Amino acid sequence: MADKKDIDEVTGTDTTGHEWDGIKELNNPLPRWWLWTFYGTVVWGLAYTIAYPAWPLINSATQGVLGYSTRAEVAERIAEVDARNAEVSERLAAADLSTLAPDDPAHRFGVAGGASVFLANCSQCHGQGAAGVQAAGYPNLLDDAWLWGGTLEDIEYTVRHGIRNDTDPDARWSEMPVFGDILSDEEIAQTVEYVLAMSGQEHDAAMAEQGMVWFEEQCTACHGENGEGIRELGAPTLNDAIWLYGGDRETLTETITYSRFGVMPAWGPRLDEHEIKAVTLYLHQLGGGE
CATH class of the missing domain: 1.10.760.10 (Cytochrome c-like domain)
Known part of the structure; x- marks a missing residue:
C-alpha cells in the first residue's frame, strides 16, 4: 500500500490523489484544535435540539425537554x-x-x-x-x-x-354612479372642465359653461350646488384643491367615467x-x- 502513495516531491507529503490543472492536494491532517471545536459544535447542536424546540413536524415542532418557547415568553x-x-x-x-x-x-x-x-x-x-x-x-x-x-x-x-x-x-355607505353609462364622452369632458373651473384650475370656459348643465343635472344631489360636498353621503368637496384621487383633467375624466368605490x-x-x-x-x- 505504501508503494501506491503519491508523494509530493517538493514537500515530501503524500497527496489525496486529486489533481486540478497540475495542482495536487496535499493530505495534511486538520489541526487538533479545529477538530475538537467541530466535535464540540456537533455535541452542542444535538443537545440544543433535545433541550429546545427544534425539529419541524406537520402541525408544530418538537417542544424540547425544557419546554421553552420564545412565543410563550413574548405572550x-x-x-x-x-x-x-x-x-x-x-x-x-x-x-x-x-x-x-x-x-x-x-x-x-x-x-x-x-x-x-x-x-x-x-x-x-x-x-x-x-x-x-x-x-x-x-x-x-x-x-x-x-x-x-x-x-x-x-x-x-x-x-x-x-x-x-x-x-x-x-x-x-355611498356609491358614485358610473357616468360613462349615462353621459357621452363629450358631456363628460364638459363636466370635467366645469369641475376644473369650480376648483380654480385652468379650464376651457366654453366647455365649462355647458358642463355646468350636466353637473347641475347629475352631480349636485351629492356634491351640492357649488361643489361643497355633503358629509352625510360621503361626497367630497369639489371646489377646493384637496383631492382624494387627484384633480387633474385626466384623473377627473377617469373618475367621472368609471366612478370610484373605496372600501x-x-x-x-x-x-x-x-x-x-x-x-x-x-x-x-x-x-x-x-
Missing part, C-alpha cells in the same frame, strides 16, 4: 404589560371621548396606544404619518377635509364600522374597545380632528 410579557395597564384600559374603554380631558391619564394612554394601533393596522393604507396615498384613494388624515366628519364621534364610528364593506351592516374594513370585530377609542384619540389630535 407572557405582553400579558404582564396588559395587567399593569388594565385599570386605565378599562377607563378608556368606558369613557365618553367627547368629555375626556386631555390631561386625563386615560386620554394620554389612549393617544400613546393609538399610535401603536395605527401603525399596526392603518398605516399600510394611510401611510406611516397618516398623510394618505392619493393615487390609491387613501385619504389624508392630517387636514380638515373629512369625507364623513372629523369629530371624535365621527372618527370612532368610521373606525368601528368602516366604509362600503360587506361585513358590517352599519358601515358608512375600508370594519375594525370593530378586530380591535378591543379601548384600542378603537385609542386610535380615535390619536387620529383626532394629529391636527385634522374637528
Whole structure:
C-alpha cells in the first residue's frame, strides 16, 4: 500500500490523489484544535435540539425537554404589560371621548396606544404619518377635509364600522354612479372642465359653461350646488384643491367615467374597545380632528 502513495516531491507529503490543472492536494491532517471545536459544535447542536424546540413536524415542532418557547415568553410579557395597564384600559374603554380631558391619564394612554394601533393596522393604507396615498384613494388624515366628519364621534364610528364593506351592516355607505353609462364622452369632458373651473384650475370656459348643465343635472344631489360636498353621503368637496384621487383633467375624466368605490374594513370585530377609542384619540389630535 505504501508503494501506491503519491508523494509530493517538493514537500515530501503524500497527496489525496486529486489533481486540478497540475495542482495536487496535499493530505495534511486538520489541526487538533479545529477538530475538537467541530466535535464540540456537533455535541452542542444535538443537545440544543433535545433541550429546545427544534425539529419541524406537520402541525408544530418538537417542544424540547425544557419546554421553552420564545412565543410563550413574548405572550407572557405582553400579558404582564396588559395587567399593569388594565385599570386605565378599562377607563378608556368606558369613557365618553367627547368629555375626556386631555390631561386625563386615560386620554394620554389612549393617544400613546393609538399610535401603536395605527401603525399596526392603518398605516399600510394611510401611510406611516397618516398623510394618505392619493393615487390609491387613501385619504389624508392630517387636514380638515373629512369625507364623513372629523369629530371624535365621527372618527370612532368610521373606525368601528368602516366604509362600503360587506361585513358590517352599519358601515358608512355611498356609491358614485358610473357616468360613462349615462353621459357621452363629450358631456363628460364638459363636466370635467366645469369641475376644473369650480376648483380654480385652468379650464376651457366654453366647455365649462355647458358642463355646468350636466353637473347641475347629475352631480349636485351629492356634491351640492357649488361643489361643497355633503358629509352625510360621503361626497367630497369639489371646489377646493384637496383631492382624494387627484384633480387633474385626466384623473377627473377617469373618475367621472368609471366612478370610484373605496372600501375600508370594519375594525370593530378586530380591535378591543379601548384600542378603537385609542386610535380615535390619536387620529383626532394629529391636527385634522374637528
